[in-house]
Amino acid sequence: STIPEQLVSLATIKYLGYNDDSAAKIWHDWTAPIPQGQPIPDTDPIFEMPFLDPIIGFSYGRKELDTWDEDDQKWFECMTRCGINAETQAAIMDPVFRDIRLTQTCLFWIRDTIETRWDALRMIQRAPMQREEEILGAARCSNGSPASQTIRSTPGTSEQHTALSEAALQNAPGSLTLYRGMSQARAENLFDEDGTVAIQRLVSRPPTDFCSDDSAYYFAVDRDVAIRDACWTRRRGNDTSVVIVHVEIPTACVERLSGSEVLRVYWPSEEWKRLIWICRNDHTFPSALVKYKRATLIIGTIAGKPNEVYMNMNTSSHQQITEKHVLKNQAGGDAVQYVFRNPEGRRLLAENAGFKVYNLPSGEY
Numbered sequence: 001s002t003i004p005e006q007l008v009s010l011a012t013i014k015y016l017g018y019n020d021d022s023a024a025k026i027w028h029d030w031t032a033p034i035p036q037g038q039p040i041p042d043t044d045p046i047f048e049m050p051f052l053d054p055i056i057g058f059s060y061g062r063k064e065l066d067t068w069d070e071d072d073q074k075w076f077e078c079m080t081r082c083g084i085n086a087e088t089q090a091a092i093m094d095p096v097f098r099d100i101r102l103t104q105t106c107l108f109w110i111r112d113t114i115e116t117r118w119d120a121l122r123m124i125q126r127a128p129m130q131r132e133e134e135i136l137g138a139a140r141c142s143n144g145s146p147a148s149q150t151i152r153s154t155p156g157t158s159e160q161h162t163a164l165s166e167a168a169l170q171n172a173p174g175s176l177t178l179y180r181g182m183s184q185a186r187a188e189n190l191f192d193e194d195g196t197v198a199i200q201r202l203v204s205r206p207p208t209d210f211c212s213d214d215s216a217y218y219f220a221v222d223r224d225v226a227i228r229d230a231c232w233t234r235r236r237g238n239d240t241s242v243v244i245v246h247v248e249i250p251t252a253c254v255e256r257l258s259g260s261e262v263l264r265v266y267w268p269s270e271e272w273k274r275l276i277w278i279c280r281n282d283h284t285f286p287s288a289l290v291k292y293k294r295a296t297l298i299i300g301t302i303a304g305k306p307n308e309v310y311m312n313m314n315t316s317s318h319q320q321i322t323e324k325h326v327l328k329n330q331a332g333g334d335a336v337q338y339v340f341r342n343p344e345g346r347r348l349l350a351e352n353a354g355f356k357v358y359n360l361p362s363g364e365y
Helices: 010-016 020-031 052-060 072-081 086-092 095-101 106-142 184-190 223-236 251-255 270-280 287-294 307-311 342-352
Strands: 157-162 175-183 216-220 242-250 262-265 297-301 336-341 354-360
Touching (some): 010 020, 020 052, 072 086, 086 223, 095 223, 175 184, 216 342, 223 242, 223 354, 242 251, 262 287, 270 297, 336 342
Antiparallel strands (some): 175 242
16 A cells, blocks of 8 residues: 555545545545635644544444454455455455454454554654654764764664564573564554653553453463564554564562462363453452452463453353364464563563564565
8 A cells, every 4th residue: 555645634544444435434524624725734633633533433433333253254244334445354354364363353453453554654754753863863973972862763672683583582591581563663652762661551451361350461472472463463554564572571580479479270271261251251250260360470371252252152151162262372272371460460570571672574474
C-alpha cells in the first residue's frame, strides 16, 4: 500500500484497511463539521476528537457482527460487512497465522490491525523531525557539545544485532530470558529518554489467562512464540518493522520466591482449566484458587482462544476446555508464559529485569 502524504486524510483511512466506500463515509462524517469553504485541518486531534477514534468505531462498534468461529467464511463475512478492503482481509486471513488469529475475535484483529498501521504512520511522520534534531545536534556537537548529549538514539535497541543474530540467541549466565513480539512503533515508547524502562507500557489488561480483574505482565518462554506474534503483526501492518523484546531476569530472583509467591499451573490439570475459565469469564476466585490472585509470579500454559469462547461454555465450565484451547509452540508443545502480577510482581520486574529490543529482519514466515 502507498503511504499517505498527510496523516489526517482520506488516503490514510484507506491505508488503515477500509474499502473506498467505507473510507469515503468515514471521511465525510469526519469533515462534516468543517464550515463550507474552510480548509480541512491536517493536524490531529481536531474537533476535540482523535482522528483514529471514528475510524476504529466504524467497525469495532458493530459487536453484533463479531465472530470467533473456526469457519473462515464467517470471518470474511464479518470483515466485508465492516467495510474492510480485500488486501487487509487477505492479511488477517493468512493461513500461516491461523492459530494466532483464533486467539482473538475478528473485531479485535480489525482494531489491532488499524492501530498497528496507525502507529507505523505516526512513527514515519516523526522520523523527519527526529532526523532534523539529529542534524542540529551534530552541528552543535561540532561547536564543542558532546555527541552523547545531542544525537538521538532509540534507547534499549541493539544497533549491532538483530533478533536472529547469535548474540540474541544466548542467555546471560545465571539468568532466564523471556520474550514479547511487537511492532517497532509500539516498542519506541518502551524507554524514556534516559533509557529507563516504562514498564507500564508492557502491561496486559484483564481479563487474561491468570487474571480476572487485575492487570499483569505476560511474557513467553518460547522465543518462537514471540517471533510468530511479531511476524503476524508485520503481515497485518503493511510490512511494518517489528521487534522482539528480551526480558532477562536473574534466576536467583525467581528461586528465592516462596512457594506461595511463585505458582506453576499447566495443561491438562483440572486446576489450569478452572483457572482459565474463571479468569477469562471475569468471575470471582473460589477459595481453592485465591492463591493465584495473591501470587507474585505465575508460570503456566498459554490458553489459545478468545474470552468469548470461554464465556459461551455451558455451566459445566472448565470441563469443556480441551487441548484445542491450548496455544502451541513451533515444536508442537504447549506454549508457556511467565505472568508477573500484583505490586510485588511489577517491582520484581522493575528492579531486577534487563530489557533489550532486537529488530526482527524480514524473511521469517
